[in-house]
Amino acid sequence: MQLIPFYRKKKEKPDSELLGLYLETREPEVLGELYARYMHLVYGVCLKYFKEPEKSKDAVIQIYEKIHLEIHRHEVKNFKSWLYVVTKNHCLMDLRKKKPGETVRVSTEEEWGLFMENEAELHPVDRTPDEMPEQALEKCIERLKAEQRKCIDLFYLKNKSYREISGVLEMEEKKVKSHIQNAKRNLKICMEEKK
Known part of the structure; x- marks a missing residue:
């Protein structure tokens, strides 16, 4: 039973x-x-x-x-x-x-x-201030191409979704994702150079 x-x-x-x-x-x-x-x-x-x-x-x-x-x-x-x-x-x-x-x-x-x-592993944009100097990160963001800079600003600093960024910048979502990925890669390279 x-x-x-x-x-x-x-x-x-x-x-x-x-x-x-x-x-x-x-x-x-x-x-x-x-x-x-x-x-x-x-x-x-x-x-x-x-x-x-x-x-x-x-x-x-x-x-x-x-x-x-x-x-x-x-x-x-x-x-x-x-x-x-x-x-x-x-x-x-x-x-x-x-x-x-x-x-x-x-x-x-x-x-x-x-x-x-x-x-x-956190991306440089997600790191805390004592792990990485803010001024260095700001300089690296300034070096990004305009589209990448705008996408990073809207995504990380203003907490917008891909769809919202697509609407704001009048750009396809695929392009937004691509710009964010490229920007993250470029920021990582830039920050490693500044270590």
């Missing part, structure tokens, strides 16, 4: 399925379930930048409210990666509000590793 367990662990839906369901239904519970999977990572990123647990906890709530408003305006393919970019941008924008000349220390890669398991 086979015994049937009195409970079964609820099988989690993949991120992409939950994301699709939320975009279709706009049910806050669905987005809440998806966000809950990565709240510890969001908190970790915030703690890395702010160094203050209370401020980081507040930021976790602010970021949830932000994604609730912004997720419909972006073509999100990988929720975790998109959430990381939104979180990082939120923290950097908050830190930029500090007084001019005030320095901000960012954690080391070892500390970062505690929060982001298997984090892929």
